[in-house]
Amino acid sequence: MFELLSQKFEEKIQLTEEEKELSRKFFTPKKLRRRQYLLQEGDVCKYVTFVEKGLLRYYTVDERGQEHITQFAFEGWWISDLLSFLTGEPSTYNIDALEHCELLLLSKAAEDEMLERIPKLERYFRILLQNNLIATQKRLASSLNQTAEERYSELIQSCPETLPQRIPQHMLASFLGITPETLSRIRRQLTLKAQGTRDKVQE
Amino acid sequence: MFELLSQKFEEKIQLTEEEKELSRKFFTPKKLRRRQYLLQEGDVCKYVTFVEKGLLRYYTVDERGQEHITQFAFEGWWISDLLSFLTGEPSTYNIDALEHCELLLLSKAAEDEMLERIPKLERYFRILLQNNLIATQKRLASSLNQTAEERYSELIQSCPETLPQRIPQHMLASFLGITPETLSRIRRQLTLKAQGTRDKVQE
DNA sequence: AGCAAATGTTGATGTATGTCAATTCGATTG
DNA sequence: CAATCGAATTGACATACATCAACATTTGCT
Structure with missing residues (x-):
């Protein structure tokens, strides 16, 4: 204990x-x-x-x-x-x-x-x-x-496995001071960006 | 000393x-x-x-x-x-x-x-x-x-004399995380509101 | 397994705040 | 006193984020 x-x-x-x-x-x-x-x-x-x-x-x-x-x-x-x-x-x-x-x-x-x-x-x-x-x-x-996107990125980077696994997104949004909708959009943005860079690397 | x-x-x-x-x-x-x-x-x-x-x-x-x-x-x-x-x-x-x-x-x-x-x-x-x-x-x-206006109001209330006298507005704006322009507009809004309530009281 | 509730996504639109540029106001300094 | 420079204001426009509503997906419960 x-x-x-x-x-x-x-x-x-x-x-x-x-x-x-x-x-x-x-x-x-x-x-x-x-x-x-x-x-x-x-x-x-x-x-x-x-x-x-x-x-x-x-x-x-x-x-x-x-x-x-x-x-x-x-x-x-x-x-x-x-x-x-x-x-x-x-x-x-x-x-x-x-x-x-x-x-x-x-x-x-x-x-x-x-x-x-x-x-x-x-x-x-x-x-x-x-x-x-x-x-x-x-x-x-x-x-x-900083913008909400920057704050979210840094938050996730600080704990890439545990945070998304243990804390639902709408609570992460609340913690960041934004709405769940905005967080959802930010995540889409980030995956698009990530794909973009991956594509470039693969060219 | x-x-x-x-x-x-x-x-x-x-x-x-x-x-x-x-x-x-x-x-x-x-x-x-x-x-x-x-x-x-x-x-x-x-x-x-x-x-x-x-x-x-x-x-x-x-x-x-x-x-x-x-x-x-x-x-x-x-x-x-x-x-x-x-x-x-x-x-x-x-x-x-x-x-x-x-x-x-x-x-x-x-x-x-x-x-x-x-x-x-x-x-x-x-x-x-x-x-x-x-x-x-x-x-x-x-x-x-909270909105910038709420934060500014509370900040000023906490120290109505010293803050505006000793700290220039653009630094208060920086402290609040907003631009000097936005703070200027917020202040105008607040004086308008204050006048509005004063008018009502005098009616 | 199956339903209800919670969670997450998407679109249309509104609002707060930022950006850039012009102008005024005020204070310092020569 | 004039000249100058930073501070504050104002307007036009751009952007980030919120709101509301609809829908899709996942989760938890019995």
């Missing part, structure tokens, strides 16, 4: 066996079926969650009922509504499972105590936040300055 | 007089004139910088020579190219001064030693990163899901 978490810790910091052992005490395991909620709009986000297995999405629903996916979370990723978690305000987001999930929940109290008992983990979470911030800044820049 | 920095520390953590005193040793003061660079594309970002006075912008220049402003940094804010700072890779960003600035530079070595000597500051920087991440996620969501 904790294999992946321990591995992720080790990538960034070094823990003794006792510390590893101890750290596990602060987490609550939880399984989620496909389509079940981890967090619903209006609830306070009580946990930051580590994904041992499965896949979730983090999204809002606007006035017109449209879903806007802000983030996905695969195995080895953390997911939470940080704002609600930190302030205690009700969340405006939803988190639900796209696949069957095995999760490790960390409450605020548990986090605080864990960081006190294992201060090295402060560093782990700081690095995590840094990387997350860098990635989010990059996504922001690309959403402001 | 360190007034604002100490104040910002105090907002999030409690330091003794000695710790405050000690912390200052790790910073290098620097002044910058208007238009001077703090970081240029191609250089490695050697510092995270605290702004005691003044205003800077953080931006890239694309292939066509267009500037894209990712961030501004007012007094009391931190600014850096985190990716370059952490990895040592050359930066693809520029940072320059929009106004005369008084800055406090913190190198990687100084940061590491400071955090070792004053571990409480780990928490300060973690909170800083958290807040920054929350804000960036929010901006990302708004850039994906």
